[in-house]
Amino acid sequence: MKKKALVAALAALSVFGSARAEIAKGTVKIGVLTDMSGPYADNVGAGSVLAAQMAVEDFGGKAGGTPVEIVSADHQNKADVGLGVARRWYDTEGVDAITEVVSSGVALAVQQLTREKDKVFLATGPGTPDLTGKACSPNGVHWAYDNYALANVATAPLVKKGLKSWFFLTADYSFGQALEAEASKVVLANGGTVLGAARAPLNTPDFSSFLLQAQASKSQVVGLANAGADMMNSLKQANEFGLTAGGQSIAALLVNLPDIHGLGLANAKGLIFADSFYWDANDKTREWSKRFMARFKGKAPGSLQIAVYGAVTHYLKAIEAKKSESGSALVAEMKKLPINDVYTTNASIREDGRVIRDMYLLQVKDPSESKYPWDYYKILATVPGDQAFRPLKDGNCPLVGAAK
Structure with missing residues (x-):
């Protein structure tokens, strides 16, 4: 009887664990890979890191019951530097998703690596349409504008x-x-x-x-x-x-x-x-932007900074819904969910990973x-x-x- 009970308990635990697919390491880690010191630093940089932090805070600090952590690094607009950081993050530092990456060259390299590692890439800063064209990926989403x-x-x-x-x-x-x-x-x-x-x-x-x-x-x-x-x-x-x-x-x-x-x-x-x-388009954008400005020396957010907020928020929603460690599974879930937040309203993610939103x-x-x-x-x-x-x-x- 005891043996049957133990088998039943283990089976139930296995089913429960499979259904929830909790993040095994106990933390959801998101890396903001950006230009912190070069020609695009004012447009992304520290403001993008703050936007990611605000997204986590507004989400309650956890996703699927797991604490969420933001890390950041400067890719220096060099593909080899950015790829090196991304590889280290994925291989040894437990990063689950990378966002921002304003340089198109860096972004294309990171998108390929992200696919190989089955992680998630939330491209907000790069402009190349190749991210949803010939270089598209089941692990990538192109969030803001493109060329x-x-x-x-x-x-x-x-x-x-x-x-x-x-x-x-x-x-x-x-x-x-x-x-x-x-x-x-x-x-x-x-x-x-x-x-x-x-x-x-x-x-x-x-x-x-x-x-x-x-x-x-x-x-x-x-x-x-x-x-x-x-x-x-x-x-x-x-x-x-x-x-x-x-x-x-x-x-x-x-x-x-x-x-x-x-x-x-x-x-x-x-x-x-x-x-x-x-930022000054309507009451909703003004309210969020004033919170940002209060923490960013009075500077209003640009589109590439608040885009990080929107992308991270939607990613966390997908974790809540799917609770999976698979990047491609989470991106597939993101494509199912409608996008409605302060940055984007009534939008969706297309089959190729392109967010279709108003410009x-x-x-x-x-x-x-x-x-x-x-x-x-x-x-x-x-x-x-x-x-x-x-x-x-x-x-x-x-x-x-x-x-x-």
Whole structure:
């Protein structure tokens, strides 16, 4: 009788353990792998780490009954450095998921490693559409913007306004090249022409030779296919070189709120661009942003920082629902759950891992229009996700239809 009772108890324990699939090591660990010291640090960096911490706190500190811990590291925008950190985190430090990873080159490497290790990758900062295209993964989700959406939402209106001829000043690595390529497609599809491009290395301090090429092209528009400090420096120097005074328009294809703060409204006024969030959009965004600002020296969150909050929150919801150690199983669960939070409403994760959410066409205010600190934008239009992002059929993701 005792033997039968013991067998029954062990069987019940086995079923219970299988159903709950508790995190065996007793902690859910999420790594924020980001740019802490380079050209994108203000747009992500410490603000992204804080956003991840806020997500855990707002979730109650646990997921599926297991405590949640946030760790962070600087990938220095180098694929080998980022991959080394990710491998160490996965192999020896018990990290279950990695988020942020603003550099596209680092992100593509981390996505592949994450698939090999059956962990979870929540890409919020990188722009390359390859993450949900040819390099898509059952373990990866692309959360915020991508280069296709930025170009589609921001470039087409300018071409349709009559700004037909374009020259690009491009960050010379995968992110910038992809952004230039996507914007060029939109320009050409709307009847415009691309006169050329000048490609500058990451973290270029002096853009004079590249701006001279843009000026000599006599294009109507100089498209800045770069970001962060590179975008800020190239825009400032374009103004100093008199490009706008000479009749050329400047289109910054990737702008984040900290960039505008660094530039100042006098330098950035009138810029039209696409983004996925504005802190002052409504009462809900303002309430969260003020909590963030109170802990971040009064700085308002940019879209890439609050995107980490949204991605981490949804991941924790999946753990609550699935309670699995398998990364691919958790991502599959994330795809089943609707997305509704302060960053994203009424959205979903597509088969290829792309979050389909609204994007916004924004314009930087004139200094005379700004009434209080961080009052920088006007929302010109809200573009539904199914119109903003690349159609599923065009991405060439190997996962699409694979299970059918």
